[in-house]
Amino acid sequence: MTAAIFYILSAAALLATLMAITRKNPVHAVIYLVHAFFALALIFFILGAPLVAAWEVIIYAGAIMVLFLFIIMMLELTPGEAARGPGWQRWAPVILLSGSIVVCTLLLMTAEPQAGPGGPNFYASPRDFGYGLFKEYALAVEIVSFQLLFAAVGAFYVGRGERTRRRARGDER
Amino acid sequence: MENLVQLAMQNVNFAAIMPSLVLCCFGMAILLINVFMPRGKTTSASLISIIALLVTAVVSLQGWNNPQFGFAGHVALDNFATFFNMTFLLAAGLTILMSDDYLRREGYPIGEYYPLILFSTAGAMWMASGTDLMTIFLGLEVLSISLYILAGMFRHQLQSNEAGLKYFLLGAFSTGFLLYGIALLYGVAGTTNVADIGLYLSAHPAMIGNPMTVAGMLLMSIGFLFKIAAAPFHMWTPDVYQGAPTPVTAFMSAGPKAAAFAALMRIFILGLAGLQSEWTSLLWGLAILTMIIGNVTAIYQTNLKRMLAYSSIAHAGYALVGLVAANAVGVSGILFYMLAYTFMNLGAFAVLVLAGKKGEENLTLEGFSGFGFKRPFLGVAMTIFLLSLMGIPPTAGFAGKFYIFAGAIKSGYIWLAIIGVLNSAVSLYYYLRVIVYMYFKDPQEDYSWVSMHTGAVVSIVIAIVGVLYLGIIPGKIMEMAKLAIF
């Protein structure tokens, strides 16, 4: 049974990303991408990594998509309201996608994941995941912190606003 | 509880990552110093970063002949890693030496430049000393992210933005391939430790043939081949090398390329020894393609930075020949070649740094006519570096090529060696053309703007000494390279 859910979700994720890249209106594209991330999160959940599923939702859907929306808003990319085609044709993919994701979530919540074929043979609870991450991959965690450090440095340097650049004028010229 | 602590403590062996740790601490220190420093004063930052590199060199030399393993087998600071560390530190040192006056001349005296170079060198060190696919991947990420920023450093120049963006997009794309490859290999072998993968494959010969392993190997090699700018994945190199600031281009063509080779060698030779026939035939084709494309396209370039970009592709091809040979001589040949290449390439770029006007539009062949007599020291230095890039005997380039082709012939790849030799014959032409313009053409400008900044001159002198030492008496370094392979 979980195998069936897995295939539905992967189909949903693929459809969502396909829709995301074919939309004219960037906001619609971002929403479809969020759908894809939810579907992906559920797949992680099926594979027995609930924490990664949660991370997927928090970081990708939560932070990065927000940033995308910021950029869209900032650069005023949204074209005028081009209403075309009958209502159901525009709304069908959205309903289909969100419907399948919600249904799969409820099914997964209730059904026993290990029971059906294709289910994961182990279940990495956050406790085991945390222990493994901070114990064996301790070095990797520190390297990630470095990456975050100069990601912040880079983000600031590249994205410096006009005002801060004016004040930093002495710095550059 | 107690044994947990003991268990926890003993696998943390700081000596294993000491060089990169020192570099990161210095990087963070410089970052903070810059913030509290008055605007635009970066000379102290470059001095501190030089000191940082020297300290790291001393620290990493302790690691020679007493290998340190730590972090549950993720990092191994053995001779192999130490030799490559010295190459990275050399590349970073020469880059920093030549970049202080360059940044001021181009109008971007930025404090963040030096920490980013130190961080990318630390990333390269993690890649070289990583024995776990995760550490290697993270090292590659640290290396490339800091280089994305460095490539796009000159924000008001369109070329630099283009370089940064192009490098970022293609880099992210290739890391995607790399991750996919790692995931597949993890799927096959159940572990990300390179040595364990090797053991697993030798224990289950049936798994060697199955498509998942081969696909994993192919995808992972795509990630690394992109970073060393091998043939089908070299499209980004010319534009990024031309757009990025010259010292960054110099660093990009030496440091990260060597790091990618280190990781490629460790994974292919240590981990995927079972798949040797597959990846040798893959690399065999790619090496020839890289050499031919690198050399042939370089002939049509008039911009010197772009020409050196294509020549760096060709040199990646020569080094790949050593990897195809995959025997003791070939592998230590690559180690030696990377060191020799760092010396000669960074030296050539140092001359370009000094010879360029603001905005660097005069770095073309015509811009160099009569340069040899107007600026004798720089002319002779550039000639030595070009001769070394050509592979003429008394220089490091010849010793490197000799070593690699000896490895190739020893493992029976005669045709590869012949094609390599013919390619270096083709490369004679475009390197010679620069010497022709420098010495045989009469000068159009008086090159008054070329001033001998101390930093760049010191880096040129170091590069010359390196090129001639490795060319005339390469014995000691070749001995160390032989000791360094596993």
Add this chain to the structure above:
Amino acid sequence: MTSFPVLTSLLLLPLAGTGLCLLFRRKPDLCRALTLATTLVMLALCAWVFCQQPDAAGWYLREDYPWIERLGARFTLAMDGLSLLMVVLTAFLQVIAVLISWHQKKHPAFFYALLLLMEAGILGVFLASDLLLFYLFWEVMLIPMFFLIGIWGHGRRVYAAVKFFLFTLAGSLLMLLAIIGLYLLHGKQTGDYSFALEALKHTDCGAWEPWLYAGFMLGFLVKVPVVPLHTWLPDAHTVAPAAGSLDLAGLLLKTGVFGILRFAFPLFPQSAAASLPLLAFLALVGLFYAAWCAYIQGDVKRLIAYSSVSHLGVIMLGLAAANVLALEGAILLMLCHGLTTGALFALVSMLRRRTGTRELAKLGGMWQEAPIFSCFFLFFALASLGLPGLANFSGEILVFAGTFQVRPLWGALAVVGVVFAAAYILRMVQELLWGERPAGRPWPDLTTLEVVALAPLVFFTLWLGLYPETFLAHLHLPVKILLEQAAPLVAAHGGLP
């Protein structure tokens, strides 16, 4: 032998000279004097070695220092009779080169530095008996010549310089592969990896021998200029400055032949023997083709360039005959050709400095204008023609005698070649010296400095012509050893016509 490392000092002296010249580049006179002093000291050293007696195995001097242990390459220099003659020729011609380029205006210090660097390169080639060291010097000597042709040449110097460099270097890259192949084969068979010539002689290369031999020969034949590969020589010569073309003709061509004698024949005797007929054919073709081209040349220097290609044809014929007489004749001819063609090039550069042109059409009637110049020119023209009693004759007669012993047909054809040589030389002499004098400013005669430069050449040409035994004495032993080692070479001449 004394403990003083003569051979290494022979190499280091010019390098020191180069350094000093670059140091004092502001003061050209000092550089000039310094260069002359260095070349004279070199000549003295060579003369001293010349009077030494070789040991049993024919080695005069031998020095061996560790260089790269990892690869088994050692810094070994060895001088036997053959390399002794070549070294003496080099030292002697360098002194002449410095003398004729005494009034060098354009970047003089750089010019002398390059001359000395080239001398070091050429000496290295003649002395090295370690394959890697030989290859190192083989390519080092190209760089100074490239700059000499490129910077101080006149006419299409860039084209000629690049063509010269690419031609010789591309040829030698395959030689590099052959060296690596031989080194690895030897290492696999005997376990110890080394580049020493003596050790590498005993490797039986089996199926690989023809390929390795082809690799070596390609590198050398480009340098010798055997006809199909000779197109770089006329361009390089017509463009090179005086000292440049003197060294190019006198020395660089000889390194090719020397390489064959010292490396190609002893290392691969079987395939060498098999290739002798081909070598002979190329030599004869070269002899006639070059002579025919020389005849129709308008530019004097280009004519002499083709004449040296045809003389090299005769030398190659001597090599192809491969018996005692022919080999000694070929080596002696190398010596004589170095002197006579070098002198001719010096004279042509003096001619150009006076009349500003080298076109035979625009020249003539030199005898009334500059009698001393003309008699020197006539003397060397006849010497290179092969007039008995002068240098080239003794070499050529030995080569022909040796060839007749082995292949009467080749010998006959070669002698006919000499007639062709006489044709173009006499045409040149007639048009240059005796035609009617075109209008224009009077041409001054030779200055004392130029006469001083030419006098020793005349003396040695006569010495070689009348009593070559002093030089041949040094050759008997090395040629005998060469033929013993390359036994199949001697046996090769069965019933061929």
Add this chain to the structure above:
Amino acid sequence: MLDSYLPIIVLIVIALAFAVGTIVMSHLIGHRKPSAVKLAPYECGMPLVGSARERLSIKFYIIAMLFIVFDIEAVFLYPWAVVFKRLGMFGFAEMGVFIFILLVGYVYVWKKGALEWE
């Protein structure tokens, strides 16, 4: 294991029910007489000026970027917090280094003036 997720399920269901329910109910029950004024977006009765989408200034962009960086840092704390007791001193030291490095980043960004608001 599943019962630990029950509260989440209940939360999701209620949230969905309320949101969808209100929209659907108002759509079904309310009678529709659309007029220009009624369809205009509600601005506490103030007359509308310009369209809803006006340009955001760039400083939001930097804040969003920095939010991501420190958000990922926070996310690393969740699993650490769960397993903190078992890791003991090692875990504490490790997270200390992690936080310190990002503190350096924070200080850098703060001193460089990215966080200042006019």
